[in-house]
Every structure is written in C-alpha cells, then in structure tokens.
Amino acid sequence: MPTEAEIAASNGLAASIMQVAPWLKKQMDKLQPLVDQPVIRFPFAMPLAVSQVIPAGANNVPLVATDFQLGLEYPFEVHKIKFSQDAAHTFRDWRVSILDGTFAQNMQNNPSMVALLVDNNTGAWAMDPFPWIVRPKGGTVQIRADNLDAVNPTTVDISLVGYLLQPRAL
Numbered sequence: 001m002p003t004e005a006e007i008a009a010s011n012g013l014a015a016s017i018m019q020v021a022p023w024l025k026k027q028m029d030k031l032q033p034l035v036d037q038p039v040i041r042f043p044f045a046m047p048l049a050v051s052q053v054i055p056a057g058a059n060n061v062p063l064v065a066t067d068f069q070l071g072l073e074y075p076f077e078v079h080k081i082k083f084s085q086d087a088a089h090t091f092r093d094w095r096v097s098i099l100d101g102t103f104a105q106n107m108q109n110n111p112s113m114v115a116l117l118v119d120n121n122t123g124a125w126a127m128d129p130f131p132w133i134v135r136p137k138g139g140t141v142q143i144r145a146d147n148l149d150a151v152n153p154t155t156v157d158i159s160l161v162g163y164l165l166q167p168r169a170l
Helices: 004-035
Strands: 039-047 052-054 076-085 094-100 124-126 133-134 139-148 154-167
Touching: 039 076, 052 139, 076 094, 094 133, 094 154, 139 154
Parallel strands: none
Antiparallel strands: 039 154, 052 154, 076 124, 076 133, 076 154, 094 139
C-alpha cells in the first residue's frame, strides 16, 4: 500500500502532466502529417532516353515526346528539372520551352535561356517548395529546344526528377 508521501508525489506528477498535455498534443498534431502521410514517395526520374542533337541555329525543336509521357497509374511530383549539354557548350547556348500537355499550360511565356532557369551549382531548375505534378495515365510534358549557336549543333539532355506518389494502403 502506498504511503501518504507517495500518493502526494503521484498527485503532483499527475497535475504536472495535465498541464503539459495540451502543449504536447499540439506538438504531436504538428508531427502527425510527417508520420502518417497518405502517400508513399518513390524516387523517380523521367529522362530523355538518348541525348538529342539540336542542329545549329535551329528553333523550336521538339524533344522526344514519348520520353516525357507518364503512362503509370500514379502522379509524378517533379521537384527539379536537370539540364546538361555537350562539353563544347554552356547553358547560355540554348533555350527551352516547356508545356504541361495535360492542361496545355506553358511554364514560360517565351522560350527561356537555360542559364536563367538553373542553379549554377546543380545545373537544375528547382521546383521546391511547390513541386509540379505530372498527371497519371497519359500526362505529358512537351519540351522544345532552341540552339542559339548558329555554327555548331548542340547535344542536350533533360531529366525530370522527383517522386512517384503511390497511395498508402490502409
């Protein structure tokens, strides 16, 4: 049987816990979305299957459309678009125009020089904190490139990098 001192100590502990409980509940509620997400994010990329050569001075050259079609059942959350080109050129030597084919919505008003879109350290155009979503089952991205070098062809690569969003089983 507990003594009077032990009962008094446990009552004090219970009172202290009751005072902390609302604060603790608020903190747990903030963590809940991180712990119990409705989707599982699988790392995923949609690259050009083969580097594409843009002829010297060519404008509005479509990149291979089938490489940027999402035929899967789940949406693709794009966090960055990674650009690269051959060693003889820089990001200032070409422009891109990107269109979300699902909504026929351009991502730029006019073709944009790649150097203006990318971070110099990563060579990527970051979409964070609000990623771009490619819709499932036929969502498309149409990318067109311009070669600003009027003398030499440019070999380019583009990859959409992010997460495939799969609903979590309950």
